[in-house]
Amino acid sequence: MDWYPLLNSLRIAAISSVTVFFLGICAAYYIARIPRFLKGILDVILTLPLVLPPTVVGYLLLRVLGPKRFFGAWFFEVFGVKLTMQWWSAIFATTVVIFPLMYRTARGAFESFDETLEHAGKTLGLSNSFIFWRIRMPYCKQGIIAGIVLSFARALGEYGATSMICGYTPGRTATVSTTVYQLWRTNDDGLAIKWVLVNVAISATVLLAVNMLERRKRTESTAVA
Amino acid sequence: MGLIADFEKTIGKFKLDIHLATGDDSLSLLGASGCGKSMTLKCIAGIERPDKGRIELNGVTLFDSEKGIDLPPQERRVGYLFQEGALFPNMTILDNVICGIREKLPRREKEKTAREMLAKMHISDTERRRPDSLSGGQQQRAALARILVGKPEILLLDEPFSALDAHLRFELERVVSEAIRDIGKPAIFVSHNRDEAYRITDRIAIMNNGSIEIEGDRHSIFADPQTVYAARMTGCKNLASVDYGQGDGSFVSGSEDKRTVPLSAARVRVPAWGMELEVPNTSKTRSAGMPEGITAIGIRMHDIRLGPAERNQFVCKVEEEIENPFSYTVMLRPAGPTEGTECLGMELDKPTWESARAETITIHIPPENVLLLRE
Numbered sequence: 001m002d003w004y005p006l007l008n009s010l011r012i013a014a015i016s017s018v019t020v021f022f023l024g025i026c027a028a029y030y031i032a033r034i035p036r037f038l039k040g041i042l043d044v045i046l047t048l049p050l051v052l053p054p055t056v057v058g059y060l061l062l063r064v065l066g067p068k069r070f071f072g073a074w075f076f077e078v079f080g081v082k083l084t085m086q087w088w089s090a091i092f093a094t095t096v097v098i099f100p101l102m103y104r105t106a107r108g109a110f111e112s113f114d115e116t117l118e119h120a121g122k123t124l125g126l127s128n129s130f131i132f133w134r135i136r137m138p139y140c141k142q143g144i145i146a147g148i149v150l151s152f153a154r155a156l157g158e159y160g161a162t163s164m165i166c167g168y169t170p171g172r173t174a175t176v177s178t179t180v181y182q183l184w185r186t187n188d189d190g191l192a193i194k195w196v197l198v199n200v201a202i203s204a205t206v207l208l209a210v211n212m213l214e215r216r217k218r219t220e221s222t223a224v225a
Numbered sequence: 226m227g228l229i230a231d232f233e234k235t236i237g238k239f240k241l242d243i244h245l246a247t248g249d250d251s252l253s254l255l256g257a258s259g260c261g262k263s264m265t266l267k268c269i270a271g272i273e274r275p276d277k278g279r280i281e282l283n284g285v286t287l288f289d290s291e292k293g294i295d296l297p298p299q300e301r302r303v304g305y306l307f308q309e310g311a312l313f314p315n316m317t318i319l320d321n322v323i324c325g326i327r328e329k330l331p332r333r334e335k336e337k338t339a340r341e342m343l344a345k346m347h348i349s350d351t352e353r354r355r356p357d358s359l360s361g362g363q364q365q366r367a368a369l370a371r372i373l374v375g376k377p378e379i380l381l382l383d384e385p386f387s388a389l390d391a392h393l394r395f396e397l398e399r400v401v402s403e404a405i406r407d408i409g410k411p412a413i414f415v416s417h418n419r420d421e422a423y424r425i426t427d428r429i430a431i432m433n434n435g436s437i438e439i440e441g442d443r444h445s446i447f448a449d450p451q452t453v454y455a456a457r458m459t460g461c462k463n464l465a466s467v468d469y470g471q472g473d474g475s476f477v478s479g480s481e482d483k484r485t486v487p488l489s490a491a492r493v494r495v496p497a498w499g500m501e502l503e504v505p506n507t508s509k510t511r512s513a514g515m516p517e518g519i520t521a522i523g524i525r526m527h528d529i530r531l532g533p534a535e536r537n538q539f540v541c542k543v544e545e546e547i548e549n550p551f552s553y554t555v556m557l558r559p560a561g562p563t564e565g566t567e568c569l570g571m572e573l574d575k576p577t578w579e580s581a582r583a584e585t586i587t588i589h590i591p592p593e594n595v596l597l598l599r600e
Contacts, residue, residue: 114311116307116309116311117311117313117314119267119270119272119298119305119307119311120305120307120311120312120313120368121313121324122271122272122297122298122299123270123271123272123298123299123301123303123304123305124324124325124327124371124372124375125299125300125302125325125327125375126299126324127299134313134315135313135315138315139314139315
């Protein structure tokens, strides 16, 4: 059994999760601070990929990154590299698809933050970055970790947008999800079921992790009360 | 020196309009919840930004809307004690206190300073613990330690006892009072509790609906609160609007006529209690008339006396007696030519009332005990 699709899926999911960790947290932090009207609009735009069909996301990405499209063509001209049909092209797709998950969980976590702690930190003379990384983030840790884990799991299972933007080339752009589709198409049931089991095992582990995190969060908050 | 704050801030329909100066003295801001006390402290600390105005602390301008100065809270050197301590939950008590040290020092020296302060607050045994395992009183002590190690130029105390159980309050109040005295800097103490305010600071400002209604020495504020609201905030329970005496036996309603009404002896009629009262002969009434704008009077419950007297004597029907732990509150309805709509409350210690208890009693109200109030 060739493990390339698993390796590829894992690295795509890992890179996009890390990217989304920073982007999602920045967005959640700053959007909480802007006027309500603008916040409402941005909130809708940033959450949209969560409910759009992944094929729509894939289509929109191709409209921008495709070799004959505006950004893709410019990039090819300058760097000589196509943005689609590479293994890493999938990162664009997964990043867009999982962004809302991270953004919304981070926002929920930040909303539960007691702003008095920030005020206290400021009057004590602590820098804003100290307050953010040493007080706010630890306070919201559980929610944010749950967000990353969920995002990672979703990135691992991404199919629609991924297959549109990087297709299926064995040993190059194949991921677990595109491989399962390919094996089903070619009636290779034996191998297909193996990949299905691998996928189920990973996803189950991730969900278990999320549940455990949430349980810990609950017991901690009841300990406080 | 001290704090000078003149600023305005509008939030929706609420308008905060503050003019205060502490000098070297500490000041209590006394007011009902929602009157803008906490918002005032937050503006001084830089957590909230006033719309316009100026804030100066010991000669340093913290905020000046005209010059475009708005120091971040980090540089204002204010010690802000919050209602519930606001200790960082992910850190030990020792680390929390270390956060308050402003100088750049080696970790070891910071630890030493923090430990000394914890010892001063009598909570050395908590240094390795997390805030949520401490009692409310210990948390406030730790929060105070965290503030004091930063050597603030002013202490802002935002109802620091209100989240505590009654038995811990008094204890922590002593700790806070001592801290104010020790650091020798002014403090602004925000409270809705008149007793705390009276004990903690010499000066009291009474805040109503976004601005300071009256301000002064605590004795004079309690002796002459001047306004109905201030009388209520200083704990005066018997309040009623008055009609002025015209001198010829007729009366003019205070709310209708705000002119100075000349008359030989200052007398007012209180329709709510069905009473006619002689009022104090102070500077306010010395010019043979009621001062402008007086529309109401207040009588503190413990200022009503049992027994007959030449002036302001009333026979009253006892409507109700309420037993307190160490006293009685007796609700009285004066028997007179007109029936009042409200009762007058009188507070008596237990033995006194137990020996005087009757269905109808005679009381008197010394004229000097009547508070003259405007709206």
